[in-house]
Each structure stands twice: as structure tokens, then as C-alpha cells.
Amino acid sequence: MKIKEGFFLHEMGNDNVVITAGDAAEIFTGMLRLNDTGVFLWKLLENNPTLDYIIDAFVDEYDVDREIAKEDVLKYIDILRSVGGLEE
Numbered sequence: 001m002k003i004k005e006g007f008f009l010h011e012m013g014n015d016n017v018v019i020t021a022g023d024a025a026e027i028f029t030g031m032l033r034l035n036d037t038g039v040f041l042w043k044l045l046e047n048n049p050t051l052d053y054i055i056d057a058f059v060d061e062y063d064v065d066r067e068i069a070k071e072d073v074l075k076y077i078d079i080l081r082s083v084g085g086l087e088e
Contacts, residue, residue, distance in 0.1 A: 002049075017032060
């Protein structure tokens with residue numbers, strides 16, 4: 001899975017937001033604000049990783065239990081799917 005074309009991470013002042021352009025703007029017209037964890041996961045998803053790779057990277061970066069990391073990663077992925085921002 002990876003970030004769908006037309007979805008972009010953009011820094012606005014102290015905030016990181018996801019915006020859309022082109023065809024993606026017809027799918028999602030809003031904006032998502034990401035915290036540092038969201039930005040970390042976004043950058044991983046730009047490179048078409050496996051779910052296990054994302055979870056392992058999350059565990060390594062934030063020193064959390066793997067099951068908690070998996071739950072958090074899946075919630076994040078669900079949000080991106082709900083706005084049409086992921087290619088499977």
C-alpha cells in the first residue's frame with residue numbers, strides 16, 4: 001500500500017497537513033492535520049511498504065509494544081483509506 005497520487009504532505013507554519021491536487025481533489029476536498037507520528041507513518045507509506053515493515057518501523061521509532069503499534073497503524077491506515085488517500 002502507498003499514498004495515492006495527488007495526495008501531498010505540506011508544512012504550513014508549525015503544522016503538517018495533507019492536501020490534494022488534480023484528480024485526488026475530486027475524491028477528498030478537505031485537509032488532514034498530522035502530528036509527528038502521522039508524518040512518520042506518511043513518509044513510510046510514500047515508499048509502498050508492507051504492513052509488517054510499517055509496524056516494525058513504528059515499534060523501533062517509538063519503543064512501543066508491537067500489538068499497540070499494530071492497532072495504531074491500522075487506525076491510521078483506516079483514516080487514510082476513508083479519505084481515498086491509499087493505493088492498495
